[in-house]
Amino acid sequence: MASNDEKKGGGGFFSTIASSLSNLGSAMHKSVNGLLGYEGLEVIDPEGGTEDAEEEAQRGRWKQEDRDGYWKMMQKYIGSDVTSMVTLPVLIFEPMTMIQKMAELMEYSHLLDLADECEDPYMRLVYASSWAISVYYAYQRTWKPFNPILGETYEMVNHGGITFIAEQVSHHPPMSAGHAENEHFTYDVTSKLKTKFLGNSVDVYPVGRTRVTLKRAGVVLDLVPPPTKVNNLIFGRTWVDSPGEMIMTNLTTGDKVVLYFQPCGWFGAGRYEVDGYVYNAAEEPKILMTGKWNQSMSYQPCDLEGEPLSGTELKEVWRVAAVPENDKFQYTYFAHKINSFDTAPKKLLASDSRLRPDRYALEKGDLSKAGAEKSSLEERQRAEKRNREAKGHQFTPRWFDLSGEVTPTPWGELEVYQYNGKYTEHRASIDAADIINEVDVKSIEFNPWQYGNLAAE
DSSP: OOOHHHHTTTTOHHHHHHHHHHHHHTSSEEEOTTTTSOTTOEEEOTTOOOOOHHHHHTOSSOOHHHHHHHHHHHGGGTTSOOTTTOOOOGGGEEEEEHHHHHGGGGTTTHHHHHHHHOSOHHHHHHHHHHHHHHTHHHHTOOSEEEOOOTTOEEEEEEETTEEEEEEEEETTTTEEEEEEEOSSEEEEEEEOEEEEEOSSEEEEEEOOEEEEEETTTTEEEEEEOOOEEEEOSSSSOOEEEOOEEEEEEETTTOOEEEEEEOOOOGGGTTTTEEEEEEEOTTOOEEEEEEEETTTEEEEEEBOTTSOBOTTOOOEEEEEOOOOOTTOTTOOOHHHHHHHOSTTOOTTOOTTBGGGOHHHHHHHTTOHHHHHHHHHHHHHHHHHHHHHHHHTTOOOOOSSEEEEEEEEEETTEEEEEEEEOSHHHHHHHHHHHOSOOOOOOGGGSOOOOOSSOOOOOO
16 A cells, blocks of 8 residues: 555645656656667556567567558657547557447446445445446556547446446547436536647546436535556557546535555556545545555545554455456457447447447458448548538537536536436337337448438549
């Protein structure tokens, strides 16, 4: 576990993030200046291996000729936000979209059920924050999800009584909105990623708002996650780190939990480690939490100095589920479930991510077709935009509305989208129907287009 000063946040949220990102740059790295001809490029080895810089740089999924060409193409974007401005090769993608990835947060949703059933307000935050941490095991995958097409959706109705709907509500800037609900909680998120491309790495800032309402407890929880850094995009073995603080606040009571994600240090020291406290509204520590975001989280009651109470013991609250061995994309069983047509709901929306031809081709291992389909979808999206603008129309999301609220985040302001309830009505009408025409889901043509499914002229 970290020292008390580290657990309690040191210089605060913003200073911790700044120092964490700075320290990461000085972690175990090897310069390849002169060896490969790329001045200033660093290859960071998270395990602190003994290979020399040139050998380490040659590792990874890229062939040498691909690395050279991609590096030359990407140099002009250094320092820029590349969320939606760069056409990337399908080689680096996984067969999942960003809005599907949003649904991965539901894998351990039973922790939110426990939070809602819990009478202790501090244990409520232990369960809820462990739920927020649980998704990081899945987020360590180094493959890039597909950017959703404007109007694209993803729906899930077959996990823990949850109904989940997500929609791509904006293309420039790329923004998604999601809503999930069961008998215990509602989950609402507006997601807008901001990136900074640094050459061989990229910083990802979650400019979003996540709110969870616990129905029985009658409280609203607000989540601010840490930033993420993806290392060795082109040279070396790609790996992910999320140094900084995660803060979950009970907006109803003022209680909060602050968890510090340790940056990866020399020889992998501190990698995956998470330490922190649950505080009451007076900012007094009540429960300490510790663990690793890729393994498990535990908790123990503490005194006002943050020390464990005598007569208590450290108890585990969450542990990562078993995962497939040697999975090509490092998917969990739940990630495969998200992608599966077998678990698609009745009357699947034609705009659903599962139906994307590029995603499906990549899942089947056909990179050539996946690349061609990806280019086709991107061009049709541009054509639809031209058609929409020519008619003087503005895109309107189907399942979410702009709330008019602009909320501050550590990385910029965010326009908040709110769930409009129409999907609940849509799903209820389908579930209530006596006769459902059986349709081969795979035969449905992907169609998120609201203003004409146009090809390039």
